[in-house]
Amino acid sequence: MKIIRMARHSLRMMSRYKLRTGFMMMGSLIGITSLTFVVSVGESAERGVNTMLSQTFGDHGIVVMAGGGETGGPRGTATRLKIDDIAALAKEVPGIEDWDPVQTLTTSVRHGDASDNARVLGESERWPQVWNRTASRGDLFDETAVTSSARVAIIGETVSKELFGNDDPIGAEIQIGAVPFRVIGILESWGTNAHGMDRDNEIIIPISTLMRRLTNVDTISQAKLVVTDPDRSDDTKAEMRRVLRERYGLTAGQPDGLTIVTPMQTRRMVSQVQRVMFFYVPIVAAITLLVGGIVSATLMLSSVNERVAEIGLRRAVGALPADIRLQFLLETTITMLIGGLAGIAFGYTVAQLGAIQMHLGGVNPWTAALLGFCASTLVGLLAGVLPALRAARLHPAEALR
Amino acid sequence: MIELKGINKTYKRSSGEPVSALIDISLQIGRGEFVSIVGASGSGKSTMMNILGLLDAPSQGQYLLDGQDVTTLNVNRQAELRNKKIGFIFQAFHLLPRTTALENVELPLLYSDRESTKDLSRKALEAVNLSERIHHHPSELSGGEQQRVAIARALVNEPDLLLADEPTGNLDRRSALEILQIFQNLNSAGRTIVLITHDQEIANYAGRMVRLERGHMISDNRIEAKGAVQEAL
Numbered sequence: 001m002k003i004i005r006m007a008r009h010s011l012r013m014m015s016r017y018k019l020r021t022g023f024m025m026m027g028s029l030i031g032i033t034s035l036t037f038v039v040s041v042g043e044s045a046e047r048g049v050n051t052m053l054s055q056t057f058g059d060h061g062i063v064v065m066a067g068g069g070e071t072g073g074p075r076g077t078a079t080r081l082k083i084d085d086i087a088a089l090a091k092e093v094p095g096i097e098d099w100d101p102v103q104t105l106t107t108s109v110r111h112g113d114a115s116d117n118a119r120v121l122g123e124s125e126r127w128p129q130v131w132n133r134t135a136s137r138g139d140l141f142d143e144t145a146v147t148s149s150a151r152v153a154i155i156g157e158t159v160s161k162e163l164f165g166n167d168d169p170i171g172a173e174i175q176i177g178a179v180p181f182r183v184i185g186i187l188e189s190w191g192t193n194a195h196g197m198d199r200d201n202e203i204i205i206p207i208s209t210l211m212r213r214l215t216n217v218d219t220i221s222q223a224k225l226v227v228t229d230p231d232r233s234d235d236t237k238a239e240m241r242r243v244l245r246e247r248y249g250l251t252a253g254q255p256d257g258l259t260i261v262t263p264m265q266t267r268r269m270v271s272q273v274q275r276v277m278f279f280y281v282p283i284v285a286a287i288t289l290l291v292g293g294i295v296s297a298t299l300m301l302s303s304v305n306e307r308v309a310e311i312g313l314r315r316a317v318g319a320l321p322a323d324i325r326l327q328f329l330l331e332t333t334i335t336m337l338i339g340g341l342a343g344i345a346f347g348y349t350v351a352q353l354g355a356i357q358m359h360l361g362g363v364n365p366w367t368a369a370l371l372g373f374c375a376s377t378l379v380g381l382l383a384g385v386l387p388a389l390r391a392a393r394l395h396p397a398e399a400l401r
Numbered sequence: 402m403i404e405l406k407g408i409n410k411t412y413k414r415s416s417g418e419p420v421s422a423l424i425d426i427s428l429q430i431g432r433g434e435f436v437s438i439v440g441a442s443g444s445g446k447s448t449m450m451n452i453l454g455l456l457d458a459p460s461q462g463q464y465l466l467d468g469q470d471v472t473t474l475n476v477n478r479q480a481e482l483r484n485k486k487i488g489f490i491f492q493a494f495h496l497l498p499r500t501t502a503l504e505n506v507e508l509p510l511l512y513s514d515r516e517s518t519k520d521l522s523r524k525a526l527e528a529v530n531l532s533e534r535i536h537h538h539p540s541e542l543s544g545g546e547q548q549r550v551a552i553a554r555a556l557v558n559e560p561d562l563l564l565a566d567e568p569t570g571n572l573d574r575r576s577a578l579e580i581l582q583i584f585q586n587l588n589s590a591g592r593t594i595v596l597i598t599h600d601q602e603i604a605n606y607a608g609r610m611v612r613l614e615r616g617h618m619i620s621d622n623r624i625e626a627k628g629a630v631q632e633a634l
Contacts, residue, residue, distance in 0.1 A: 005511060006511070009511055012500075012504070016497075016498070016499040016500065309493070309495055310495075310497055312495070313489075313491075313495040313497075313508075314508070314512075315456070315480065315483075316454065316456060316483060316489045317483065317484060317489065317508055317509040317512065317554070318480050318481065318483050318484020318485070318509055318512040318513065318558075319480065319511075319512045320476070320477050320480045320481075320512070321476060321477075321480075322477075323512055395457075396456045396457075397451040397456040397457040400456070400491065400495070
């Protein structure tokens, strides 16, 4: 096969010009490294954000938060959001199927000598269906436990490991702050969310118990309401705000300090994240690669100028213009491809380390690898076209002069 | 084997003014001849070499190689003919740097469809007495040795015609004579050789001398007492 013979020959020729080949490979390596990095980290981050959004909001959830900021932003002055307010919403606003109030507290938890700093979530007995989360072992608490402020806890796996090691925690007693609780179940594992928060380092207890025995407050930090028709959620949101403002006796123009997030908004957020991940970020990488391609094309052009006599000789001993073209295309493409393969490996390694640092899930290398392979081949071909055409156009007699 | 009929070659200067490099050249070279083409610089001998080697086309006239009119062939067919029928030897050797003698000799085979390229190249290097140096780079070889590598490269495809353009121009006298000895041996074995030189003495080692002056062919003589390399050495 002529092309294989030519490829082998091109490889040999490239190895003769190590410095130039090295610089060209660097151009490709840097471009493909950044491409692989942003694509694989971007993918992983997007997956993380999507998981977090769907875990927090689901398809049908509207979340009401005390505090005026956007989700994730700083909380403003807390409105006195209470359980009764949410109960009133459920009653007065049509299309609300279910709801769960939440108040949280981060505090130390102890069992014997072992201790852990955990996030304690006070919730109603309806949390499993509202948040789509459940216990993997043991029991859940019921309505009676909530009305009687029972001291029962469902603990996450990290808490279990910190306090009990390999022992079975179910039925054991733990101290949350200064208050003793009985462990009745183990939470299904969730892992770390996109904020880097370990969602297994959590404890769920009845909200009444948390408010009366641990924090002594009568407000809640947020509530999630499940709606029957998510497409109508913008109307539902407006209606909710109206009802709440009426209950607070606010006049028009007075700020209510409430944040209400609907499924429509989360969908818009997700698509925004996707636009950034799949459009702008690869563009940045593509620009890097373009620069690498231009550098390679320039180096290759100067190589053609340096090798005019060689090209003349090749023509004299029988190379067709097409053979010369092929040789220079192959030299550029193979160089860029080798640089690109190294860039895939390097970018993947950096992405993997970065993902660990940023508490993202595992990085999937295949999309980025395929993209890197195609991109470096394409850039190599494009960078090689001009030098190859120029080399093939040389007149043999003039080239040999 | 070679038949030139009324060959003219006109170049255009950058000023646009035409310059005649070859004027009405008609010449026949038979198979197995050893012909030298002599002339001062500007006599048109390099143009002659380019036309004979199918590296350039005449402006006028006909060139028959083995009875085939080659002036009308396209570039690809000409390249094929160069590969199969013509071996080139240049004053500047034109060896690929940082490439072994063996790989240099293999180069014409890259563009042919012949197999076992290593064996053929090795055999060609043996023919010029360089079997000991096949893995040396040009920079590790003397001028004479480099030119012998170039001859091996010209021979590797077993062409009918060897075209040598000032092959001894960059060599000392002794190396030059060695190269001429190789040419005479190849010629005795039946190879057609055209040697282009400005040096009357070198030209005398051929069997026939064609003299060019300002684009005209002014003489064409058989050399009765061909130079003997052994004596000169």
